[in-house]
Amino acid sequence: MDFWEQTVRFFSLVDANVRYVLAGSVLLGGISGGIGSFTYLQRRSLLSDTVAHSTLPGIGLAFLIIGRKDQLMLLLGAGLTGWLGALCVNYIISRTKIKLDAALGIVLSVFFGLGIVILTAIQKSGSGNQSGLDKFLFGQAALISKSDLYILALLTLLLTVLVVAYYYKLKVFTFDPEFASSLGFSTGWLNLLSSTLLVVTVAIGLQIVGVVLMAAILIIPAAAARQWTQRLSRMIMLAVFFGTISGISGAYISFLAPHLPTGPWMVIVASFILFFSVIAAPGRGALSRLRVHLRNRKKMTREHILKVLFKESMSRNKWDIYYPFDQIMQMWSFTSKELRRGMRGLSKQGLIEVNEAMYKLTRDGIKEGSRIIRLHRLWEVYLTRYLDLPQDHVHRDAEEMEHIITPEVEKELLLLLDKPLFDPHLQEIPYLDYEEANDES
Secondary structure, rough: HHHHHHHHHHHHOOHHHHHHHHHHHHHHHHHHHHHHHHHHOOOOOOHHHHHHHHHHHHHHHHHHOOOOOOOOHHHHHHHHHHHHHHHHHHHHHOOOOOOOHHHHHOOOOOOOHHHHHHHHHHHHHOHHHHHHEEEEEEEEHHOOOHHHHHHHHHHHHHHHHHHOOOHHHHHHHHOOHHHHHOOOOHHHHHHHHHHHHHHHHHHHOOOOOOOHHHHHEEEEEEEEHOOOOHHHHHHHHHHHHHHHHHHHHHHHHHHHOOOOOOOHHHHHHHHHHHHHHHHHOOOOHHHHHHHHHHHHHHHHHHHHHHHHHHHHHHOOOOOOOOEEEEHHHOOOOOOOHHHHHHHHHHHHHHEEEOOOOOEEHHHHHHHHHHHHHHHHHHHHHHHHHOOOHHHOOHHHHHHHOOOOOOOOHHHHHHHHHHHOOOOOOOOOOOOOOHHHHHHHO
């Protein structure tokens, strides 16, 4: 069977096992993205890993008690010890001087080690019913049955209802627990609810993703979604979408290559989504930040050009002088490329006038150059007058601030400083406009 025939067979859902694996992967990916959003924003990502590893002894103990692999009982056992692990972490950090990272490491190691001991004892017991318990370490989506899917769907629905019902309270608690307490919300209950949502999500994902990778499928879609939005509701929807795409892709790849398990591929696909988000997301993505950085550098270069031309014209008290390109380069540490690019930008803005590779400030250019130098020197006055900084320590700070001070901040500075005439170095603070400059020239 070739690639296209396999693809058609997968998406036509004619195979019952494909339907179960695909549905289970989609449900897990979606609910993990939603619950993981709260966990990620609460900065409890490592807690999800601790909870996942804490479920292992519960699986073994449940099997020892009932003597067979009953999916519901195994999930209950996993959820019980996972919840106990979360409570142990909270108890350690609230009642001892042990920090959170150490508490997470202690609980994870102890519970996971105990789980390995129990599973090893079960495997050596000779019980024929224990086969497959080790699959909970890395997951085995192909073993999902119709009854398992019903349990997964029911628990997913329950988690969704709880999130919708407590959405507002969880939102406030996630971003500001102290504010939530001031509103009369029970932060203890909300913390318990958050932990329980996390534990149940981990428990239902063990069969598909496994103990080792469960934390990844919880956190990675949420981390990817965070790159695209500032709003919690949109982040949750995006995380659910990314988790769902990861589930579909993982099931599809494992169908094409049966020796490749679904869970790890879900994590790999989610990681690719995160990588793309980190690179391409608007606002927070690397490319977006690079564009902003380059735009700011170009803006700073243009403003430096205006500043040096204004200074030179002001020192000569002549404003209609054209300056050659090479002379302007020597006024500041410009490269030829950035100076030419800056000149083109200033010319388009109408701030400089060009005449056969000679340049002079226009009316608007004089105003803008005056503004930049004024902001620089006002900030130097502020630093020396109100922060008591030495005169020789203020230039670099002012060099940065002159590019970001808004008109509103400038007005406040003028009022605060009573419109000073000179900076700390006794240089004149320009309040010139074009007419005044021409009058003086």
